[in-house]
Amino acid sequence: MTTRIFGTVWGLIITAVLVTVPLSFQDRLPEPLATHWSDRADGSSSFTGFVLMATVPWVVTWVVMVGLAVRGTMLRRRLSRGYWWGFLVGLGLFVMGMTLSTVHANLDRPVWTEAELAGWIVLAVMLAAVGGGLAAGFLGRGEPDQSPPAGEAPPKLRLRPGQRSVWVSRVSNPWLLALTVAGGAVFVAAAGVALVGATPNVVWGPLLFASVVVLLSGLFTSAATVRVTDDGLAVGFGPFGWPVRRIRLSKIEKAWSEIRYPSQVGGWGIRGVPGMAAIMLRGGDCLVLRYRSGGQLLISVDDARRGASLINALIEERVA
Template identity: 45%
Template sequence: MTGPQHDTVTGFRTRFLLASAAWAVLVAAVLVAVPLAFADRLPDPLATHWGASGRPDGSMAFGAFVLFPVVLWAVVAGLVGAGVAARARTLVRRAPRAWACAGLAWAGGFVVLIQVFTIAANLDRGDWTRAANMSWQVAVVVAAPLVLGALGRLAGRRGPDVSPAAPQPGALIDLDPGKRPVWVSTTAAPWAAWLALVSVAAALVVAGLALSGRFPGGWAAVVPLALTGVVGAVLSSVSVRVVPEALTVSVGPLRWPSRRVRLDRVERAWSEERYPGQVGGWGYRGLPGHATIMIRGGECLVVRYTSGGELAITVDDAAAGAALINALAARRRPPAGR
C-alpha cells in the first residue's frame, strides 16, 4: 500500500527528473542550433581562444567547435544524472537536490555563454585572426553562470524535504574473547576514478604535444591536469579497517594517505545518511575533530570522540562497523561502579 505522502514524493520525483532532462536537452539543442544557424557567416576555422591582451591567439575547426561543447555538456549532465539515479533518495532531500540544480544551471549557462560570445566575435569575419577582441565578455562569462547557479539552487529548494531516519543508539555485538575481530569495508567512486584517468591521459597528451613543439603553451595546462588526476585518484575510493586497538581510514588506490583513530578516544559510533550538499561538497570536509570524508552520498560511518568531535566516512555496511566499534570501545572501558 502507498500513502498520500508516498504518492506526493513519487510525483515530485517524476516531475523533477522530467524538468532536469528538459533542461539538458534544451542546452544541447542551443549548443547545436546556434552555430549551425550562423554557419555561413563564420570563418572555418574560427577563433576560439584569446590571450591576455584580448586578441585571438588560437583557432578550431567549425565541426570541432560545434561538437566539443555538446560532448562537454553531455559529460557534465550525464555525471549529475548518474549520481542522482544512483542515489534517488537525494531527490527528496532539499540540500543535495538544490546543489544538483545549481550545478546543472551553472554548467549550462557557462557553455552556452562561451559559445555565444565566440560566435559573436567571429561573425562576418573573413579569417579567425580578424575576430573581435574579448574584454568585458570575460566578466559576463564568469558572473552570469553564477547567477544562474544561484537561481538553480533556489529552484531546487522547492519541493519536499524528507529527513533521513534519526541515527539509532550505537548497536553492540557479542565478542568472542578468544578471537581477534576485524572489520574492513571499501567504497569506490567511479566518477572520481574516471576523472583521474581522463585528467592524467590529457596531461600526458598535452605534455607530448608540448615536447614535440606542436603546442608550445601546453606546459601551463600539464600541472593543473596532473593535480586534477591526483585529486581524482585520492577520491576514487575509501577503506575503513577496525581492529581492537584502532580504526584506520585510508583513501585512494594506494591506501594513502591514511588516518588512525585509537578506540580509547571513541565514545560511540553509528550509521547515518549524509550527502555532499550537507557537508559542503566532495572530499575531506570540515576541520580536524569534526570532519567528513565524502566520496559519495548516502550511508556513512559516524564516530564520536570522547572529546565531543566527530568523524564521518562514506562507506558501505556502516552499521556493522559501528556495532563492532561500540563493542570494542565498551570492552575497553572500566566496569561501572569501579
C-alpha cells in the first residue's frame, strides 16, 4: 500500500512541475522555444508542443508503473521492487530536470536561437537521475525473498507398470500477442504504401523493417506449448506451436517448479543467463529442468508442478 501511495503522489508531483513551471514563465519564453542543442541551439518547438512532449510520455509511463504496483505481482520479489522504485524515481528526476533546464535556457531570450544550455547542467541532471534512481532502488527493495525449504524433494508421480501419461500445458502473454498484431498491421500498411509509391523509401523502408522484426519476434515469443511424453519434453513456440524444441529424457537429471519473474532471468522472451536458459512469457509458476550436463532450462508455464512430477517419474522408470 505504501508503494502505491508513493507512486501516485510522486507522479502527481512530477506532472505538476512539468505543467505549472512552464506555464508560470510562459510570458518570459520565446515562441517557439529551443528544445535541442549541439554547440548551440539547433532545434525548436512551440510552447504547447514542448509541454506535451515532456508531460505525455511521463504520464503514460507513470500510469503503467502504478498499474503494475496495483496488480501486485511485480512487487513480490526483491529485485523487481528495486527496479520499480529505481526506474520511477530516476525517470521522474530526469524529465523534471530536463524540463527545468530547458525553461531556464530559454528564459528572457528574445528568440529561441539565442537560448544557451551549459553542458554541465545536462550532466548534473543525468547524474541526479541515475543517483536518485539507484538510491531509491536500494532503499525500496525491502526484505530478501524467502528461500524455498532446504532439501525439498522434487515432485514425482507414481506410474503403474505399463501406464503411459501425457502432460500438456500452454501459456501466452496477451501484451506480446497485441504487439504482434500491431506489428502485423503496421507491416500490411507499410507494404501497401510502398507498393503504391505514396512515400519515399527513406520513410517506409525503416518502418517496414521494424514491423517485420516485431511481427516475427512476437510470433515466436508470444506463446508456448509444453508437452511431456515418454519421448521427453517438447516446447512449441508461438501461437501455432512451431518451431519445436525437443529435449530427450536422457538429457534431464530432474525437474521441479519454482516461482520466477522476468526480472530474475533478464526480461521477457527467450533469455540466457549464466548457467540457465529461460523461456519467460509471464511471471509466476515455472517449470525448471536440470540437465545432466549441469545447465538449467526454465519455462514459464501453468501447472508446472504436475509436469515436473511426470518428468521425474518417467526418468525414474527409465533408470529402473
